Amino acid sequence: MNLFAGFRTEPKVVITHEDIDRAHDRARVQAARSRRSWVSQLRLLWLLVGPGILVMLGENDGPSMLSYAATGAKFGIGFFLPFIVLTFAMAIVVQEMTVRLGTVTQRGHAELIFERFGPFWGWFSMIDLGLGNFLTLITEFIAIRAGLGFFGVPPWEAVLAALALLYTALMTHRYWTWERITLAIAAFNLVFVPVALLSHPDWHAIRSSLGNWKPIPVMDKDTVLILLADIGATVTPWMLFFQQSATVDKGMTKRDVSFGRMDTILGAALAATAAVATVIATAPLFTHHMSAENFQAAEFAQALQPLIGKFGAALFALGIVEAGMVACVTISISSAYAFGEVAARPHSLNLPVQQGKAFYAMVFFLAALAALIVLIPGLPLVYVVLIVNVIAVLAMPPALVFLFLLVNDRELMGDVVSPRWANALTAGVVVFLTAAGVLFGISVIAPHLFAVIGGK
Amino acid sequence: MTREPKAQNSVGLSEEELVLATLEPDQLAEAKKQHVPRRRLKGAELGVLWFLRIYLLFMIAVVIYQAWSGAH
Numbered sequence: 351m352n353l354f355a356g357f358r359t360e361p362k363v364v365i366t367h368e369d370i371d372r373a374h375d376r377a378r379v380q381a382a383r384s385r386r387s388w389v390s391q392l393r394l395l396w397l398l399v400g401p402g403i404l405v406m407l408g409e410n411d412g413p414s415m416l417s418y419a420a421t422g423a424k425f426g427i428g429f430f431l432p433f434i435v436l437t438f439a440m441a442i443v444v445q446e447m448t449v450r451l452g453t454v455t456q457r458g459h460a461e462l463i464f465e466r467f468g469p470f471w472g473w474f475s476m477i478d479l480g481l482g483n484f485l486t487l488i489t490e491f492i493a494i495r496a497g498l499g500f501f502g503v504p505p506w507e508a509v510l511a512a513l514a515l516l517y518t519a520l521m522t523h524r525y526w527t528w529e530r531i532t533l534a535i536a537a538f539n540l541v542f543v544p545v546a547l548l549s550h551p552d553w554h555a556i557r558s559s560l561g562n563w564k565p566i567p568v569m570d571k572d573t574v575l576i577l578l579a580d581i582g583a584t585v586t587p588w589m590l591f592f593q594q595s596a597t598v599d600k601g602m603t604k605r606d607v608s609f610g611r612m613d614t615i616l617g618a619a620l621a622a623t624a625a626v627a628t629v630i631a632t633a634p635l636f637t638h639h640m641s642a643e644n645f646q647a648a649e650f651a652q653a654l655q656p657l658i659g660k661f662g663a664a665l666f667a668l669g670i671v672e673a674g675m676v677a678c679v680t681i682s683i684s685s686a687y688a689f690g691e692v693a694a695r696p697h698s699l700n701l702p703v704q705q706g707k708a709f710y711a712m713v714f715f716l717a718a719l720a721a722l723i724v725l726i727p728g729l730p731l732v733y734v735v736l737i738v739n740v741i742a743v744l745a746m747p748p749a750l751v752f753l754f755l756l757v758n759d760r761e762l763m764g765d766v767v768s769p770r771w772a773n774a775l776t777a778g779v780v781v782f783l784t785a786a787g788v789l790f791g792i793s794v795i796a797p798h799l800f801a802v803i804g805g806k
Numbered sequence: 807m808t809r810e811p812k813a814q815n816s817v818g819l820s821e822e823e824l825v826l827a828t829l830e831p832d833q834l835a836e837a838k839k840q841h842v843p844r845r846r847l848k849g850a851e852l853g854v855l856w857f858l859r860i861y862l863l864f865m866i867a868v869v870i871y872q873a874w875s876g877a878h
Contacts, residue, residue, distance in 0.1 A: 363831075365825050368835045369829060369833075370825060372833065373821070374824070376829060456833055462842060465844065466842055471847075601829065694839070741869060751854055751858060787865050790865075791868045
């Protein structure tokens, strides 16, 4: 970043534990890059993937998978299959910018907003992120609790197990190890693919809907809510903050941007596959006219059991647990990164506990608080899940404008500012998300006007 | 070029060499403490940010209203 060019001439260099861990990771990257064979290139890809896959599979979280399940159960296979693929294309456009921003500036997203635009806008951005992340974290524990509930695990045992897993992943004190553990858990998101296959999908209908987007659903309040929930299941503010911070923490540089792009595209492809599979898996509920109103994970699994068997239903419930677990890890870390960046505290998964007390405490405190809330008896859990994705969509346009301003800041980005086509796509995403939010608002507060513009 | 004494985790010489050989100067934890210069937002940028801020507050009120009406 040319803004810090002066630092390069600074005679005093302080090296920390965090630097040493990162240097070991970079040494392996350099070694793989120095060889030309395709095996080395594959190894290089293996070493550099991570933040993109994690952010995409992390966003296939509890509420997202429940939104996809509700989509399949309510609308079957049709308009929503290609629509979900489109939302992942949007996610690639947005997330690629965070890779560039992170590698060029070597700063987290929160830090850049705060320092470049000042604390006034910085705090707005932090409040959006903090509130959205905390509500989402609650829904991840709801998903874990509901998914494990299918196997008869009591709620408190379910949340304790989740907290124990989060703690185990964090206590490696090493970004690389944490990333690989979380990636291994995230791979289970693809468990929805065999569930979809067990539902004996109509391949002709799937091909046809991906091509012609039909049948198009009746545009009523429920459809708008599901539309928004499905968008919120793919593009949310925490993803921007997480991927940029993780890219920096991993030690990626400008030379790695192309691999960062591949990582993001690969993650989107995997996540889109799992999302589409979930819609396909629950489509038989639509075909058999089974009402899926107010379903949680366990109810979906139970309703699917007569159609896909006990094994399929168990896989579905496990998939929901995995979705909640991975997002619980990534979202709490996204909040901790942002907190560390804003509070100017050390913030890296390479930090030993002694040096990263505030960072690790923040991750664990947020997760534990969310877990406690989920255990409150009588809490309207289903409603919280639905609303969280809607709030994520509403908070996205302001977050995207900050991203847009930063990635077009020539002082920061030098020659890697966004090209015009990328700016046009980003502007399109902002307009689309804002319009979707406005449509939702009209459907809630002015249903008559909603009818006038074609809704029911 | 100096190295901070023992306080920074007993950094050995080979590790220091490794760090300097593999990390770019901007990647060092210490370098990240340097502040990014402030940039003044222009009129149109401020307009868009304020519009979206008001939009978000209004829409959150809509969500709260929907939650309230749903609960009743």
